Amino acid sequence: MNTRSPTLLARLERHAAVRQVSVALQDSLARLGGQLGSLIPAMMLGYVLIVWPLAFGGGEYSPLELQMGWMAPLPADAGERSPLKMIAYPLLFMLALVCSLSTGSYRRLPIDNLGMAAAAVILVLAVASAAWSLFPKLTLMRGVLLCIITTTLILAVYSAHSFHVMMRALLVVMIAVTVLNLISVLTQPAGPIGHTGIFPQKNVFGWVSGVLLFVGLYHVTFGGLLQRCIAVMMIAAAPLFLVLSQSKTSLGLAILAPTIGLVLLYAARRMRLSPALLVAVGVGLATLIFFIGAGSGAWTFKSLNASLLGDATLTGRTDLWEFATRLIDRQPWLGHGYEAIWGTGYDGIPYRETLGFARVSPTGHNGYIDMLLHLGLLGFALKTAFLIAALSAAGRLAQVDGRLGWLTLTIFAFILMHNNLESDIFISSNPLWMLMVLFFAVAIRSSSAAR
Template sequence: MTDQRLTLDQTAGGSKRDLAGFVLSWLPTLMFAYAILIAPMMMRTSGGVDDGDINIAASKSNALNQLFWLGLFSLALLASLKRLNRLPAVLLHPVVLAIFAYLAFSGLTVFWSPVPGIAFRRLVLQVILLLCFILSIGLGDSREATLNRMLALVVLTVAVNCLAVVLIPPTPIGYAGIYPQKNGLGAVMAFVILTCLYGITVKKGLTRFILLGTTGVAFILLVISQSKTSLGLTVLIPLVVYVFVGLAYHLRVNAFVLFLLLASTGLVLAAFLSALTGFGLDELSMVLFHDTTFTGRTVIWDFVLDVISRSWLGGQGYSSFWGAGVDSIVFREAPSFVSLLLQAHNGYLDVLVETGVIGFSILMVLILLALRSATQLVQTDRQTTRLCLMLILFVICHNLLESSWFRSFSQIWMLFIFAALLPLLPSGKAPGDQKP
């Protein structure tokens, strides 16, 4: 009788743990679904805002966003209650410590922000979003289960955007799908392709066939979006990552050290060739965009650099520069079209203008720690290593011409956090099950 009761108790406890693991495995997918499907479609159906009012509109709160993220955070906390004994180890992970360091300094910048109310509200949203990722991935059970949900999401995302491309006329500069502009569609399709490349290597049969088809359709959508940044990175980054992971695996050296060595060598070689041939940024812009201003970005960068020089150490305050209302520097001083923007089209400049050199330094440390986290799996899980490195490098490079670091629930920023934390999730496969 005692043995039977013990068995029933163990079964009930196991069911509770399974339910918690099930919920946690779905949370990252729900977060991405809101960012790349639900929020864009709701914005499109609501009609958006006029360009002239964009800074004023962006400074206001959004009740739906607040309800969604608070609800998701509550769900993450409930699912994590029985696993809090694992939380200290997660919180001491170097990537998590770097994230908290940036958040802590961002909280300090609220005190000198010109719009402290807006800055604090946006910081709270950022804390909630990052805690949802940390809890769901750090306390989750299975890397494969979480990635399976993500694969299902990217297939659905391509299907929805295929329908949108058929029903919604293109913009003058490319198809936008369900997103406000073409770069949104390009970035999401890049995410789809990089994720599907992982799925194709680990799945078999019909699932692999579906992912192959999804990759092909996503590439077509990426091309017709005319998002050159996303297209170039989607072609180049997988080639670099596959070669690097294969090299690191077979040499059996410290993959992170090898990455730093190859990256620094590549940068020095690029600088040398540029000096030797005279092929600089102006020439690169002409090749990519048929002008020497990176399609007007240099005008934005000059303005932002001027503002950075006024408060270079601590910045203007976290999320206190763009979309900060009629009293903001952007609204008062920005030239021509720059006053209609919500980003500098360079994530590194946006970090500098918001949190100064201190925040920028923390970001650099976070990037290095994220790369180190991804490369630690080279010998045990090459598929996940490739996925993490592809996503991290995509975000690093994408922020050279767009902006997403620590920006609300930007899909690009979320990709970085997801990839940086993913190695924390245990794998359900034995080492012998890993594929090349």
């Protein structure tokens, strides 16, 4: 027994030493994963707002195609994307997955949350819709891309050790976007319909300018002198960009969204009313008023557009929507397949069945209609559930952190309204969708931690 005791003691000491090293290594990896998780959202938005437009800018269609519509020949690979444009997303996904595993944050994912569950089902449905899509390969590719981007941001938020670092990193990206666009505005001439900045299209420059304004307003309310000065610079540059882009939609929404965000913030913090309830009531009342007026002959959709916005067709969008409505009636329940309608070239339904801009339009310019086209009534119902959950989570966040809650509600309000005239929500590689997922995950994690 005496001869064995030293050996046993030595083994126990070695085992304890190995365990101590293992624990130290795990702690180091967890800290590193938390730090990287805080930076991944900024990496993704930096790629899509800076690297992509500078390296691959120009869009999928030439200016001739956009101006001439059906008169111009479509490229043979219309709707396809260069693998180089997409390679960053799988790399960021792998990094987010490693961060999640090293920090153990995957155990905290709120899979029982309504919004998270609805988003997960939509992701599965988007990929599965390749089975009935006219373009299975395209649908599968874009469905998988949507899954990768959405999952990456959620994993990153739950792995992040500090939202303060995350917001600082996002600020750095927005500063770079501001400076690069300022240089572009000062050195490059405007296009025939507005300045595009460093982006391929003026409407993109418009909504990016709106986001710059919101981020600047958020950061000017706290921090050191340098941070506040930079925020003031962004606040001053954003209106200039909005005017130069001649994006009337983004200009109007950039004014409306912060105001709506403040109203929702006040209701959530002072009155304990959910933003989801207020938005639902607002949308319901607006719909009721429209149908009452239309039924009485006071107005039509186009006459209302002409009176309020000065353009009965909303620059041709109503023609797209009328065509989309006919397609929705053909397959109302599951749709035609995720992103399998617009921008699909000679073999696509728009090219074969309609004329004009619809033949080359990359989206239906309405994210709600596009969801009905892509995934039918089932997808639309799930999208509605997600939006309700997102607004509810933003309301809970507002009760915990007023500044971050206001920014989240403002961005949500902007995207929800912008989605009426463009397609943003649940659209693969759309930066506004990235922002919505990012702040949705932030809102859920922050409010859950507070409870």
